[in-house]
Amino acid sequence: MKKTLVTAGLVAASLTAMLVPGVAAADPTTAPATPAAEGAANPTPLTGKTVFLDPGHQGTNHSENLSRQVDDGRGGKKDCQTTGMTSLGGVPEHTINWNVSQLVKTSLETLGAKVVLSRADDSGWGGCVDERAQAANKSGADLAMSIHADSTTTGADDKDHGFHLIVPTLPVPDAKVQAVQSTTGLEASKLMRDAYVKNGFTAANYAGVVDGIQSRSDIAGPALTTVPLVFVEMGNGSNPDDAAVLDSQQGQLKHAIAIVTGAVNYLMGVTSNTATTPAATTTPATAAPSTTAPAAATETTTTTTTPAPATTTTTATPEAAQANIITQGLATLQTLLQTFGLDGLKDFATAENLGVFAELISKLLGVISAPQG
Ligand SMILES: [Zn+2]
Numbered sequence: 556m557k558k559t560l561v562t563a564g565l566v567a568a569s570l571t572a573m574l575v576p577g578v579a580a581a582d583p584t585t586a587p588a589t590p591a592a593e594g595a596a597n598p599t600p601l602t603g604k605t606v607f608l609d610p611g612h613q614g615t616n617h618s619e620n621l622s623r624q625v626d627d628g629r630g631g632k633k634d635c636q637t638t639g640m641t642s643l644g645g646v647p648e649h650t651i652n653w654n655v656s657q658l659v660k661t662s663l664e665t666l667g668a669k670v671v672l673s674r675a676d677d678s679g680w681g682g683c684v685d686e687r688a689q690a691a692n693k694s695g696a697d698l699a700m701s702i703h704a705d706s707t708t709t710g711a712d713d714k715d716h717g718f719h720l721i722v723p724t725l726p727v728p729d730a731k732v733q734a735v736q737s738t739t740g741l742e743a744s745k746l747m748r749d750a751y752v753k754n755g756f757t758a759a760n761y762a763g764v765v766d767g768i769q770s771r772s773d774i775a776g777p778a779l780t781t782v783p784l785v786f787v788e789m790g791n792g793s794n795p796d797d798a799a800v801l802d803s804q805q806g807q808l809k810h811a812i813a814i815v816t817g818a819v820n821y822l823m824g825v826t827s828n829t830a831t832t833p834a835a836t837t838t839p840a841t842a843a844p845s846t847t848a849p850a851a852a853t854e855t856t857t858t859t860t861t862p863a864p865a866t867t868t869t870t871a872t873p874e875a876a877q878a879n880i881i882t883q884g885l886a887t888l889q890t891l892l893q894t895f896g897l898d899g900l901k902d903f904a905t906a907e908n909l910g911v912f913a914e915l916i917s918k919l920l921g922v923i924s925a926p927q928g
Pocket residue numbers: 611612639640648703704705
C-alpha cells in the first residue's frame with residue numbers, strides 16, 4: 556500500500572509539472588519537455604469549440620416505429636432506427652453508448668467545449684438516424700461523434716474483436732457531405748484511430764476493417780452529416796474480452812479517455828502523420844518513452860496490458876503543442892486507471908495542485924457514481 560502511495564505521488568508530481576506552468580516536479584527526471592510547457596497556461600483550451608455527441612440508439616421507453624423509412628443519404632431509404640446490440644454480459648448497447656458519452660461530455664466540457672447531445676437520456680426516444688444527422692448539422696459543431704459498439708453473433712465470438720471507425724464510402728451524393736467527410740471527417744477518424752491505438756486498444760480484425768477504418772455505404776449518418784464526423788464502433792460486444800471492457804465502468808472510462816484524446820487532437824489542429832498506417836491487428840511501437848508515467852506502469856503487477864505511453868506528436872502550432880500536453884495528461888490518466896483502478900483514481904481527484912486534471916478526475920468519478928437513469 557505504501558509503495559502504491561509513493562508511486563501515486565510520483566505520477567501526481569509529473570502531472571502537476573505537466574499541467575501547471577512554473578511548478579517543478581518532485582523528481583527532475585519527470586519534468587516535461589519545456590518547449591510545449593507554455594501551452595499549459597490555458598486550463599480550458601477547447602473554449603469556443605462545439606462537439607455534437609450522439610450516443611447510438613435509444614432507451615426502450617417509447618412507442619416509435621423503428622422501421623419507418625427515412626432518407627439514407629444516397630437516394631434511397633432505410634429504417635429510422637435500430638435497437639442496437641446486447642453485449643455478452645447482457646448490457647444493452649444504448650446504455651454502453653450513453654455511459655461512455657456522458658464521460659466524454661464531462662471531459663470535453665471540463666476542457667471548455669460546448670457539447671450538444673443527440674438524445675436527452677437513456678430511457679426514451681432519441682430520434683431517427685436522419686434526424687440526428689440534421690441535428691448535428693444544425694448545431695454547427697466543429698466535430699460530431701457517434702458512439703456505438705458492434706456485435707457479430709448472438710453467442711460468443713472468440714475470434715472477432717477490436718474497435719473500428721466507420722467512414723462513408725465515397726463519393727456521397729450531397730456535395731457538402733462529400734467535401735467535408737472526404738477531408739476533415741476522414742482526418743478526424745484517422746486521429747481517433749491513432750488515439751485508440753495509443754490508449755491500448757486493438758483495431759478490429761473483422762468486417763473488412765483496414766487499419767481500424769471501415770468504409771460503409773449502408774450507414775445513413777455519415778452520408779447525411781455536413782460537419783466532420785467520427786463514427787466509432789468501440790468494440791465487439793460478442794467477443795468476451797471486448798464485452799468485459801464495454802460492460803464495466805472502468806472499461807467505459809478507458810474508452811472515453813481514448814475518445815477524448817482523439818477529439819482533442821482534432822479540435823486543436825494536430826494533423827495525422829500516418830501516411831503509412833499500422834497494420835490492423837498490430838500495436839505499433841511507440842516513438843519515444845514517456846517522461847510522464849513510467850513509475851506507475853513499471854510497478855504494477857496486476858495489470859495485463861499497459862496503455863502505450865504518450866508519443867511525441869509533431870506539433871506545428873502552439874495550439875497543437877498544447878494538445879500534445881493534454882493528450883499526454885490523458886495518457887497518464889489512462890495509466891493511472893489501468894494501474895490503480897477506479898477506486899485508486901480517487902486519490903488523484905483530491906491531490907493538491909493537479910489543476911484541471913484533478914477537476915477532470917473528480918467530475919468523471921462523479922459521473923460514474925451517479926445513479927443511472
Ligand atoms: Zn450501434
